[in-house]
């Protein structure tokens with residue numbers, strides 16, 4: 625079923641992504657496919673909003689009655705200071721990527737980490753509980769993932785990053801986390817790349833964030849990079865016989881978590897996945 629634009633009415637609910645730049649965002653495709661698949665009278669747009677606009681964005685959500693907002697760079701941290709309340713994850717991370725309504729209040733949440741956990745467990749069929757996990761990188765994505773791995777009860781979380789201070793800060797986000805070394809990654813059950821190494825259009829698309837000698841055949845290697853589908857890291861992991869997964873599913877599952885907060889309905893994962901494939 626498709627909702628042609630001519631069906632938009634005075635009752636249509638509006639959700640959107642805010643950030644800058646925004647023109648190439650994949651979110652409208654994913655969310656509009658989800659609304660259509662569920663037969664919801666909702667539409668999802670993209671609004672370019674730059675640094676310094678967070679308070680106006682929250683005011684606009686209230687004034688215009690926007691039903692939900694996705695928040696991306698560069699507003700994720702700034703907007704956390706203007707919502708009515710933060711979820712525990714958003715509070716720990718001091719960052720929001722999703723705004724939703726609860727009892728007339730605008731709540732800021734961070735669905736990246738939970739999106740990762742849901743994507744990982746959906747794709748692999750393996751629970752992260754009691755797993756020893758190595759996280760490569762310590763930027764915004766890594767921080768969300770470390771926090772969510774803590775909540776998912778991973779037994780140990782090693783944060784391995786070029787800049788030690790950032791690794792230390794990320795490791796504070798979960799009781800089970802500590803700063804680790806490349807050598808220690810060899811003993812992990814799960815390896816997650818959150819750095820931009822290997823990403824098309826990134827600073828170093830031909831590099832891997834981990835020397836191949838630390839990869840093992842019994843590991844599950846998940847690269848949150850999704851462009852290209854097969855990164856240098858994933859190729860090396862495949863070569864040693866490890867199970868490999870690219871980042872497209874995290875994109876879908878963090879959007880699914882937002883969809884569920886907004887609509888209260890179960891997200892149509894297949895339709896959302898088809899929209900990005």
Ligand code: ATR
Pocket residue numbers: 760761762763764765766785786787790818819820821827828
């Ligand atoms: P995001 O919000 O997507 O996580 P980010 O906050 O810019 O992006 O973080 C990028 C991550 O990739 C960081 O961990 C960064 O390492 P530093 O903390 O040392 O900067 C890592 N990264 C980027 N380029 C790298 C490189 N050439 N070698 C190693 N790590 C790199």
